[in-house]
Structure formats: C-alpha cells, structure tokens
Amino acid sequence: xxxxxxxxxxxxxxxxxxxxxxxxxxxxxxxxxxxxxxxxxxxxxxxxxxxxxxxxxxxxxxxxxxxxxxxxxxxxxxxxxxxxxxxxxxxxxxxxxxxxxxxxxxxxxxxxxxxxxxxxxxxxxxxxxxxxxxxxxxxxxxxxxxxxxxxxxxxxxxxxxxxxxxxxxxxxxxxxxxxxxxxxxxxxxxxxxxxxxxxxxxxxxxxxxxxxxxxxxxxxxxxxxxxxxxxxxxxxxxxxxxxxxxxxxxxxxxxxxxxxxxxxxxxxxxxxxxxxxxxxxxxxxxxxxxxxxxxxxxxxxxxxxxxxxxxxxxxxxxxxxxxxxxxxxxxxxxxxxxxxxxxxxxxxxxxxxxxxxxxxxxxxxxxxxxxxx
Numbered sequence: 001x002x003x004x005x006x007x008x009x010x011x012x013x014x015x016x017x018x019x020x021x022x023x024x025x026x027x028x029x030x031x032x033x034x035x036x037x038x039x040x041x042x043x044x045x046x047x048x049x050x051x052x053x054x055x056x057x058x059x060x061x062x063x064x065x066x067x068x069x070x071x072x073x074x075x076x077x078x079x080x081x082x083x084x085x086x087x088x089x090x091x092x093x094x095x096x097x098x099x100x101x102x103x104x105x106x107x108x109x110x111x112x113x114x115x116x117x118x119x120x121x122x123x124x125x126x127x128x129x130x131x132x133x134x135x136x137x138x139x140x141x142x143x144x145x146x147x148x149x150x151x152x153x154x155x156x157x158x159x160x161x162x163x164x165x166x167x168x169x170x171x172x173x174x175x176x177x178x179x180x181x182x183x184x185x186x187x188x189x190x191x192x193x194x195x196x197x198x199x200x201x202x203x204x205x206x207x208x209x210x211x212x213x214x215x216x217x218x219x220x221x222x223x224x225x226x227x228x229x230x231x232x233x234x235x236x237x238x239x240x241x242x243x244x245x246x247x248x249x250x251x252x253x254x255x256x257x258x259x260x261x262x263x264x265x266x267x268x269x270x271x272x273x274x275x276x277x278x279x280x281x282x283x284x285x286x287x288x289x290x291x292x293x294x295x296x297x298x299x300x301x302x303x304x305x306x307x308x309x310x311x312x313x314x315x316x317x318x319x320x321x322x323x324x325x326x327x328x329x330x331x332x333x334x335x336x337x338x339x340x341x342x343x344x345x346x347x348x349x350x351x352x353x354x355x356x357x358x359x360x361x362x363x364x365x366x367x368x369x370x371x372x373x
Contacts, residue, residue, distance in 0.1 A: 009160035009212035019253055020047070020104075021213050021230040024222040024228050026237055026254065028212065031230030034223040035118050035262065037255055039110065055221040056284040056305045059097075068096045075119035087112055121223060125282070125307065132306040134299045135169040138290055142308050143196050150198055150310075153219045162214070163207040163315055164319050169198030197311035205316040208235065208277060211299050212314060221285075226280035232263040232317060233275045262312040264297075265274040274323055277314040282307040 020041025042048045058064045079085040091112045102113035154167045202211050216222040238260045241247040284305050
C-alpha cells in the first residue's frame with residue numbers, strides 16, 4: 001500500500017460509532033450468532049456495500065452478482081419448501097444492497113428480509129465449504145493467503161500510524177498442535193481452531209474498540225465469528241457505553257439483554273489474572289481465477305470465496321505487559337499444559353497413588369469457552 005493510500009486510513013472515533021458498529025462489536029465479544037439477530041443496522045447503500053466487501057464479494061463483478069442472486073433464490077426456495085413462508089415479490093426481486101437495507105428497517109418486509117438473509121448466510125457458508133473441498137489447494141497455501149491478507153491490512157494500519165504497537169502470530173507449530181490436542185478431551189483435529197492465529201497489541205485500552213471495528217470492515221466479516229468461542233476478560237460493554245455520552249444513547253436499542261458480564265473460558269491452564277479479547281473468525285478468502293479453473297465444472301457456480309478458521313487476540317500494551325507477570329505468563333501457561341499432558345500420557349485415567357508436585361502444577365481457574373494461547 002502506498003504512502004498516500006496509507007495516510008488516508010483512520011479509525012472511527014467513539015462519537016462516530018453507530019448502533020450497528022456496536023452491535024457487531026458486542027457479537028464478537030460475546031460469541032453470539034447473527035442468526036439470533038432480528039434486525040440489521042445498515043442504513044445506507046454504502047454501508048451495505050461495505051458489509052458485502054468484508055465478505056470478499058466484488059460488487060462490480062458480474063459473476064459475483066450472479067452468485068449473490070443465486071444464493072438469494074436458493075434461500076427463498078428453501079423457506080417456501082420447508083416453512084411455507086410467504087415471501088413478498090419486492091423481497092424476492094430486491095438487489096442484495098436493498099435487501100440488507102430492508103432488513104434494517106421496520107415492518108413485515110423487514111422481518112422477511114432478515115429471514116431470507118439468515119438462510120443466505122448458511123447457504124453461502126456451506127457452499128463455500130463444498131467449493132474448498134474440491135479445490136487443488138493445500139492447508140499451507142491457505143495459511144499463506146490468510147497471512148498475506150492479515151499482514152496487508154495490519155501493515156496498512158501501522159503505516160498510517162494507527163494505534164497498534166505490535167502484531168504477533170502466524171501458524172501454530174506442529175508440536176504445539178500435538179500438545180494442545182493431547183491436553184483436550186476432544187482429541188480430534190477438528191477441535192483445533194487456532195492453527196493460524198494473530199495477537200494485535202494496541203497502545204491503550206481505549207484503542208481496542210476502534211481497532212476492532214476497523215478490522216470488521218477491512219479484514220474479516222463479523223457475521224462469521226464462531227459462536228460460543230469468544231473470550232473477553234478486559235471489556236465491560238455496558239459500562240463502557242454508559243461512560244460515553246454518544247454511546248449511552250444506544251443502551252436501550254440493543255438486541256437482547258445488555259449486561260457487563262465478561263465472557264470467560266474453561267481453559268484450565270489459564271491463570272485467573274490473564275486478560276484478553278479472543279475470538280475465532282471463519283475468514284473469507286477469495287480464490288485466484290487460476291485455482292478456481294481447476295474445480296469441477298459443477299462447482300464453479302459456487303463463487304470464488306472459501307473460509308479459513310483464524311484465531312484473533314486483541315490486548316492493549318499495558319495488559320499485555322501484565323499478562324507476562326507471574327502465573328498469567330505464557331511460559332507458565334505452557335508449562336501447566338505440558339505437565340498435564342505428561343501426566344495424561346503416563347497415567348491415563350488412573351489416579352496417582354502419591355501426589356507428585358512436578359506433574360500437578362499450580363491450581364488455576366476454570367472459565368467459559370475453550371480459548372487458545
């Protein structure tokens with residue numbers, strides 16, 4: 001990215017965030033599903049187009065337009081076949097931008113538009129998975145494409161002087177994957193969501209929300225955050241909104257219950273003092289034409305987008321430094337995990353007759369969904 005382009009990049013200030021921006025951030029922090037939403041918040045065509053671009057759709061591309069129309073008609077057919085839903089003609093014939101705006105409005109058409117978009121969300125995801133299974137591309141090549149996308153976006157942010165101090169991450173080493181699986185009850189490769197992961201460190205805690213919002217528009221689609229896999233031990237959402245006059249106006253407009261609860265982890269190796277914002281994204285990746293040409297002819301109507309699971313962690317610089325103190329440090333975490341795996345390999349489910357401190361490690365907390373480090 002050139003210096004001129006990079007210089008134009010900016011984060012939204014807190015007094016510029018919309019209700020839709022905050023709903024997206026809340027979904028990520030809580031690990032909710034967009035299928036449970038009853039309304040979008042895309043008031044203009046530009047906002048709708050930005051949302052589609054975050055999913056790697058090229059709206060000037062005739063094939064992408066055709067793909068979106070096909071998903072829409074498949075969704076309407078599914079709803080009519082299985083639920084006898086009456087879909088009005090204006091919904092059936094709407095352009096995707098118009099459908100997104102209708103889902104952000106009110107009345108019967110708003111409900112219908114939301115229903116169609118939920119079905120479209122699932123259909124696109126399943127089709128993209130099927131497309132990926134037919135392409136002659138390895139996991140390593142996909143990892144490289146993810147890394148290129150992440151480094152391009154974050155590199156642009158750094159060049160523009162946005163408040164990021166560090167980007168750490170990449171592919172998990174095989175030994176780390178072996179140890180992680182051996183430490184989990186679900187010892188299958190499918191249980192590993194962080195084969196590729198990135199940690200983004202911001203200058204201050206106040207930079208976390210604007211940076212996270214920027215990432216939802218330029219790096220990943222918030223609607224493909226993996227439900228029930230988020231951890232948030234930093235950010236109390238309701239109190240944060242209540243403390244800013246511009247954000248406070250939205251407190252009674254959020255979907256569902258708005259509280260100050262943190263989203264915790266059941267990772268038994270993490271210390272109670274460890275603080276992080278962590279989530280898993282099924283990141284959309286656009287395949288190159290030369291790769292798509294090698295797919296079976298019947299698969300080519302499934303578009304150009306596939307998905308790759310990616311773990312993200314966001315933390316501010318001060319919290320990052322505190323996380324490396326005492327039991328919360330990564331070294332202590334890995335040692336607790338290693339000792340547990342050593343014990344499991346040696347003893348299985350048998351209890352030790354004589355407690356061995358070297359194999360036990362210090363007591364740690366138990367929190368909500370499983371989080372990687």
